[in-house]
Amino acid sequence: MNNKFSKRIREFKPSGTHQLLQMSERPEVISFAGGLPAPELFPVEELKAVCEAVLNEQGPASLQYSTTEGYIPLRQAICERMKTIGIESDYKNVIITSGSQQAIDLTGKLFIDEGDVIICESPTYLAAINAFKVYNPQFVEVDMDEDGMLMEELEKKLQAHPNVKFIYTIPDFQNPTGRTMKLERRQRIVQLANQYDVVILEDNPYGAIRFAGEPLPPLKHFDTEGRVIYLSTFSKIFSRVFVSDGFVPTRHSHPDMYR
Ligand SMILES: Cc1ncc(COP(=O)(O)O)c(C=O)c1O
Secondary structure, X not given: OHHHOOXXXXXXXXXXXXXXXXXXXXXXXXXXXXXXXXXXXXOHXXXXXXXXXXXXXXXXHHHOOOOOOOXXXXXXXXXXXXXXXXXXXXXXXXXXXXXXXXXXXXXHHHHOOOOOEEEEEEOOOHHHHHHHHOOOOEEEEEEEEOOEEOHHHHHHHHHHOOOEEEEEEOXXXXXXXXXXXXXXXXXXXXXHHHHHOOEEEEEOOOHHHXXXXXXXXXXXXXXXXXXXXXXXXXXXXXXXXXXXXXXXXXXXXXXXXHO
16 A cells, blocks of 8 residues: 555655654653643633634534635734734735645745755754655755844855745744844845845744744835745634733743643
8 A cells, every 4th residue: 555655755754743742742741842832721611602603693604615715804804913013915915724834835835846945044943844845855054043044154055056945934933943033134034035036934933922022023024025925823822812911821931831
């Protein structure tokens, strides 16, 4: 049976994330591998009420297929939310996916031809590497310091590799380093992308769970040429929507609460 799978899948190695998440199930382990929300904060009762209200109000329509890009009122609501962080967008440019992981995979499918170069931070998010690997790119890493990816090194890599397809970056609370890219570099990386004609894939799952300090504008805010693809997710903040007054610990920030 194994030989029936596509060559692509036969050559695919199991994701390290999967194994790491299995380990994180153990109570003695504080895992930094995935950003899991604190389960005791999941708003189970509130969600039951929401489901009931939706089914009462919308009936069968709420269970029917929607357009491929997603439910239009949700896409419009996302645009409103994006405005608050400095991104102006039309709902037609918003696509609903099953978490940002699916968006990472779709972006790989959309852009990567075999041998294309993807530039990423060193180190970067394991499950993104795995998702891109299926399309056989070449990875080129750029070092970071406390303020994110080093722009001089990025430019050198862009000069050295004319076939860069995109730069994959996690500017806010980068996984796994937790570092945040400083403002000047956010502007600079977009300038470089314009100059070298490459796409930026900005993955921002953690920006909305900042606990201290001022938020910085996303790279997408500086994008004047439509070359920054911005990914975000509700996976990390779903519980926060229902909890009043901001501070909601994650398993990372408050491991004791998780136990
Ligand atoms: C950097 C990064 N991108 C994407 C994801 C995936 O997020 P989602 O749960 O929305 O698929 C994670 C999850 O840990 C992550 O750390």
